[in-house]
Amino acid sequence: MMSRWKRLLIGRPMKSTEIEGEKLSKLKALAVLSSDALSSVAYGTEQILIVLMAAGFAAVWYSIPISAAVLGLLLILVLSYRQTIFAYPAGGGAYVVAKDNLGVPSGLLAGGSLLVDYVLTVAVSSSAGTDAITSAFPSLHDHRVMIALVMIVFLTVMNLRGVTESASVLAVPIYLFVIAVFVLIASGVIKYLTGGIHAAVPELGSTVSHISLFLLLKAFSSGCSALTGVEAVSNAIPNFKQPAERNAASTLVMMGTILGVMFIGISLLAYWYGIKPDPENTVVSQIAAATFGRGWLYFIIQGVTALILFLAANTAYSAFPLLAFMLAKDKYMPHAFMARGDRLGFSNGIIFLGIFSALLVVAFHGETENLIPLYAVGVFIPFTLSQLGMMIRWIKLRPRGWVSRFVVNTIGMLTTLGITLIFIVTKFSQVWMVFIFLPLVIGAFYRVQHHYRNTADELRIDPSQDKPVIKGSTIVVPVAGVTKVVLQSIGYAKSLTDNVVAVYVGFDDESIEKMEKKWEEWNPGVRLIVLRSSYRSIIRPVMKFIDTVEWKTADTDHITVLIPQFITKHWWENILHNQHGLLLRTYLMTKKDVVVATVPFHLQR
Template identity: 75%
Template sequence: MVSRLKRFLIGKPMKSTHLEDEKLSKLKALAVLSSDALSSVAYGTEQILLVLITLGFAAIWFSIPISIAVLGLLLILILSYRQTIFSYPSGGGAYIVAKDNLGTASGLVAGGSLLVDYILTVAVSSSAGTDAITSAFPSLHDYRVPIALIVIALLTILNLRGTTESASVLAYPVYLFVAAVFVLIVAGGVKLMVEGVHASIPEWGSAVNNISLFILLKAFSSGCSALTGVEAVSNAIPNFKKPAEKNAAMTLVMMGIILGVMFLGISLLAYGFGIAPNEKETVVSQIANATFGRGVIYYAIQAVTALILFLAANTAYSAFPLLAFMLAKDKFMPHMFKVRGDRLGFSNGIIMLGVLSALLIILFHGDTENLIPLYAVGVFIPFTLSQLGMMIRWLKVKPAGWPVKLAINTIGMLTTLTITLIFIFTKFSQVWMVFVFLPIVIFGFFRIQRHYMNIADQLRIDIDEEKPHIKGSTIVIPVAGITRVVLHSISYAKSLTDNVAAVYVGFDEEEIRRMEEKWEQWNPGVRLIVLRSRYRSVMRPLIKFIDTVEWKTAETDHITILIPQFITKHWWQNLLHNQTSLLIRAYLYNQKDIVIATVPFHLNR
């Protein structure tokens, strides 16, 4: 039943030889890896206006120069990450760059920040998509959490089906959103040129009371949330068709151009129509309403906006498993993240991302607006470390044209460092969790690595000196009576060695006498050792006996505890029986360096 459901949801297993077929073309990669960055158009301008509106409506004209400054930062990031792609074509982005040039600790800070950011990406994107739906249909506001959880479940299943299949599905809504936004920008621009700007909008350059550099920097840093997801292409280079680095670089440039045009266009329309942020209606919804009214086109734009906001999470589904794989390969995360699933994706990473983001949605009741600054800081820390790492690389390697490359990365590092500090100082009350949670994540990375290193040290042998030591064998069989299960176990034990002992734990003398008489009558060729238990415990006398056997024979014999166990036909029937064999096996497994084996006997009714 479970297997059939799994096959229905994620499809039939794929051969490892088909891995190359799962690589992405530029157009599919643009849809999968740019959905996060492109979707930020839906809330980037709004984040700027939310800060400016605190000074009054007259301050909204500042949104235009701030938007242009954000585009300048976007240009720097595109140029910087394009250099990273060609320098590190194996992928890994900020984690690999920082680890290679700045040291392991810096690499883990970058990698840990990105992992947390990808979890936040899914949570924030799902919530933002839900907000777009509730803007159009306010009656659904109370169902925000279930809607977001359903979307996360669908995206998780879609990505478990494989990279190519998910890309084929996601390409249509992503490009539909791009087309819809361009239609909105053109139609809105034409309407403003024909009818003029909104009468109440403040004049460009007009004075604003209480304006300060602090407020402008805060608005700028909020607008920089539109740049989250830019690094995803450099993280996922191995997912591209060959030549991977050239295709990745072209995809990055295309994403930058599309994102820049759409972001500036939305900012200009918001100013032209005199849009102010509204708790119950998004800025994009207000622009669409002002341009087309609440007709078919309005609802179509809202639908594709909601869809792209939901699908923005898919960037994280592409990048998180690959980054987790690289960290696991370096022994900083569990090895399970290195395993490819039935459909050749890193399914454990996909499932973990879905579960953790769903928990965030539940904990914050679908209201993740306060997570956006945290989400942005999680990106700008790796941005800064990546730029600094590339600066060190150019100074060490000094390839042709390195001064220009160094200048680009230096400007990028100083800019992203400034943004990070602005976030910290202007929104400390919202981002302080980074300074608590990130060290815990880094500590976890080092603990995991130490565990793997300790295991390697203890399991490693000298193949020139150490050879298998041949010893005899002693088998101990715990028995509760004379049954077919015990017969089956004794037959197997005697096929291995003649040194077999059956152990019976009795609670009263009459019971012990009957067992000894019955055993003598049966005479299976194996001696019965009776242990008396004064406190009605099977475990205590049995463990004490095993300790004695181990002490006497450990040097000469391998000790095997052979546990007879019958397997019921139906799972619920297990509830009707004592599970002493499970307790014995669990205790010995965790306490003893001896062989523990189970001889199953399957019941058929």
């Protein structure tokens, strides 16, 4: 039953040789990896205006130079990550750059920040998309958590089906959003040039009282939330068709160009229209209404905007599993994150991301606005470390033309560092937990690596000296009666060794006497040891028996407990039987010198 449902939801298993068919073309990769960055157009300009309105409507003209500054930082990041793609074609982005050039602690800080950021991306995006739906249909407000969870489940299943299939499905709404925004910008610009806009807005460069450098920097840092997701392409290079690094670099440039044009276009239209932030009406909604009225074009733009806010989470589903794979390969995360699933994706990473983001949505009741500053800090820390790492790389290697690259990374590092500090200073009450959570994540990375290192040391052998030593074994067979299950188990045990004993736990004299009589009549050639249990426990007497009896001799170095167990024909029939065998096996697995094995007997009806 479970297998059929799995095949229905996820699809048929794919051969390892089909991995090349799962690689992404540039157009599909642009849709999969840019949804987070492109969706930020829906709120980037709005975040700038919200901060500027603290100085009054006269300050809104500052949104244009601030947007231009954000555009300049986007250019620096695109150029920097393009260099990173060619320098580190195996992927890993900020984690690999920082680890290689700044040391392991910096790499783990970058990797941990990005992993947390991707979890936050899914939670915030699904909640933001839910907000758009409940704004249009207020009656659904009480079901916002369930709507967000359904969307997370949908994205999780889509990504478990494979990168290519999810890209084919999700590309349609993402490109519809891009087309819709470009139509909106083009229509708005034409309306402005033809004199169709008559908003009374402050002129560029006009004097504004109550404005401060701190406020402008805060507005700039808020606008930089539009740059989240830019790093995803450099993390996901292995997902591209060959030549992977060239295709990744081209995709990054296309994403940066589209994002830049849409962002500056929305900012210009917001200024020309004299848009003011409204909690109940987004900036994009106000621009669309002013340009087209509340007709069908307006509702199309609103619809695809809500959809892109949902699908912004898909970038995390593409980047998180690959980054987790990189960390697992370096032994900082469980090896399970290195395993490919039936559809050749890193399914454990996908499932982990879906579960933890769903837990966040439930914990915050779908109201994840307070996570946005933490979400922004989580991405600008890796931005800064990546830029600094590339600076160190150019100084060490000094390739031809390295000075101009070094200057680009230096400007980027100083800018992203400044933005990170502004976020921390201005929104400390919302981001303080990063100073607790990130050290815990990094500590967990070191604990995982410490375990793997200790395990490797204990398992390592010297092929020239360490050879198998074969000694005898005593087999203990716990029995509950004289049945075919016991018959099969005793037969198997005697095929391995002559040192076999059966152990029976009795609760009263009558049951013990009855068992001894049956065993004597059967006489399987195996000694029966009877244990009395005064407290009606089966596990404790068997454990005590194994602990107290001296088994080890010159010819015997360990004991094997062979547990008979019958397997029911239908899964639900298991609940009709006591599972003493499973409990005994669980307890015995913790003992050092005991080997535990199970002999299954399959019931036919």
